[in-house]
Amino acid sequence: MCGFISIFGPPESNAIHDVLSGLLAIQHRGQDAAGVVTFKDKFQAKKGLGLVREVFQDKHIQRLHGPLAVGHVRYPTVGLGDRADVQPFWLDYPVGIAMAHNGNVTNFHELKRTYFGQRNIHLGSNCDLEVVLYVFADALMRRLNNPITVDDVKVAVNEVFTRVKGAYSVVGITSEGMYAFRDPYGIKPIIFGKKVTPAGTFYAVASESVVLDVSGYEVVRNLKAGEMLWIGKDRVPHFVQVGQKPHRPCIFEYIYFSRPDSFLDNTSVYEARMELGRRLGREFHARGLQADVVIPVPESAKTAGQTMAEVLNLPCREGFVKNRYVGRTFIMPNDKARQDSIRAKLNPIRAEFEGKNVIILDDSIVRGNTSRQIVKIARQMGAKKVFLASYSPPLLFPCLYGIDMSTKREFVARGRTNEEIAKELGADYVLYQTIEEMVDAVRTAGNRDLEFCKACFEGVYPTGDITESMISDIEQDRLAAGTGIA
Numbered sequence: 001m002c003g004f005i006s007i008f009g010p011p012e013s014n015a016i017h018d019v020l021s022g023l024l025a026i027q028h029r030g031q032d033a034a035g036v037v038t039f040k041d042k043f044q045a046k047k048g049l050g051l052v053r054e055v056f057q058d059k060h061i062q063r064l065h066g067p068l069a070v071g072h073v074r075y076p077t078v079g080l081g082d083r084a085d086v087q088p089f090w091l092d093y094p095v096g097i098a099m100a101h102n103g104n105v106t107n108f109h110e111l112k113r114t115y116f117g118q119r120n121i122h123l124g125s126n127c128d129l130e131v132v133l134y135v136f137a138d139a140l141m142r143r144l145n146n147p148i149t150v151d152d153v154k155v156a157v158n159e160v161f162t163r164v165k166g167a168y169s170v171v172g173i174t175s176e177g178m179y180a181f182r183d184p185y186g187i188k189p190i191i192f193g194k195k196v197t198p199a200g201t202f203y204a205v206a207s208e209s210v211v212l213d214v215s216g217y218e219v220v221r222n223l224k225a226g227e228m229l230w231i232g233k234d235r236v237p238h239f240v241q242v243g244q245k246p247h248r249p250c251i252f253e254y255i256y257f258s259r260p261d262s263f264l265d266n267t268s269v270y271e272a273r274m275e276l277g278r279r280l281g282r283e284f285h286a287r288g289l290q291a292d293v294v295i296p297v298p299e300s301a302k303t304a305g306q307t308m309a310e311v312l313n314l315p316c317r318e319g320f321v322k323n324r325y326v327g328r329t330f331i332m333p334n335d336k337a338r339q340d341s342i343r344a345k346l347n348p349i350r351a352e353f354e355g356k357n358v359i360i361l362d363d364s365i366v367r368g369n370t371s372r373q374i375v376k377i378a379r380q381m382g383a384k385k386v387f388l389a390s391y392s393p394p395l396l397f398p399c400l401y402g403i404d405m406s407t408k409r410e411f412v413a414r415g416r417t418n419e420e421i422a423k424e425l426g427a428d429y430v431l432y433q434t435i436e437e438m439v440d441a442v443r444t445a446g447n448r449d450l451e452f453c454k455a456c457f458e459g460v461y462p463t464g465d466i467t468e469s470m471i472s473d474i475e476q477d478r479l480a481a482g483t484g485i486a
Helices: 016-025 058-063 108-113 129-143 150-163 209-214 252-257 269-286 302-312 335-345 369-380 418-425 435-443 468-481
Strands: 003-008 033-040 042-049 068-074 089-091 097-105 166-174 178-182 191-197 200-206 218-222 227-231 237-241 293-296 320-322 346-348 357-362 385-390 429-432
Touching (some): 003 016, 016 058, 016 068, 016 209, 097 129, 108 468, 129 150, 129 166, 150 237, 209 218, 269 302, 269 385, 269 435, 335 369, 346 369, 369 385
Parallel strands (some): 293 357
Antiparallel strands (some): 191 200, 227 237
């Protein structure tokens, strides 16, 4: 899970301010690192570990000139997350090109051993974007047209689709224009927009619609699964369908990752979460359970918590106060650090727990570290009963497409009944959303025709090419990095 924005502005404009504004809007998609590459006569870059506001200073903004820019915020799903892995990446020769992506290359290690090994190419990082960049640039170089044409970009994108497996939305710039493409199954989101000004038209491509909103861009449309965009010297957007696979966007974007004020594939994240809360509330009532209050775990569960409470005719209360400066527990280096961080991050309000039967609502339960600590806190605050509710189904399988979930042996729900999960987490009862209700809830928020990637719930990977070797390679990467959602 990363975030990006790429901009192609009028000839004398500087895109850096819109790029940084956009990156701040999607800081939730990655706090590990941030970077920007711009172009005006030559590529200029600034990349570093940390938040956007920590990486960029006025002196950097002053030198990042040009109408072409691509920016990225990252948390690592492949690699160890060191400085060499910070995006965007770029090449000055033989084709001037910069690139960023969101997703995960499932055959990254295989490509390193074969495609690159046979060519005696030694990658300079442990980031899977580098293989996308080289495959794309190599195909573009072999055509060597000046200027670059839409057909050149189509050939390069097709080469990526042929060689590179997994889920990835990609954006980037060349010395002549801006390109973007979405993997053949459209698993990762990518949205195109424009802004008309007296100086001319700015074009932008971003991970979420909110990125465009905050910078004053009109959302034009989502890229389709397997579709590419090229805007060259003629400044005309060219959309070309390259891949021909069924569209399977990631449903977890609506559950957790995306901001509630975003629209993905013409579907409101906010409306989806409201409907998820309503349906879980109805299920709680149908099981004859009685509670006094709904307490959502901030931030993502707040929306669903409000509608769950409305259905149950209960108050929805802010039982936990979140310290926004602690950081996300799922990017902590190990379980001990995550557990220590949870209490520092979420401090309870005793009055909302004491003497009450409380529903603690979260978006999901993965390892169970966060849930276990939250239940413990609720008990310490005097709660009579603790009902733990998740508005997504049990997570049972690792995501191999760019969500840094646990390895398969670490899921708390794997191999356990709901009663056993409740006992493991110290709760009186655990309630999950069903897969069927989850899917229908998200569809009602905008696009009834959507079919989703639900691999983390069902273990069915839509690309159909996942091997045990890929799973092993990805698990070893994550274990080495010590990452995973709590």
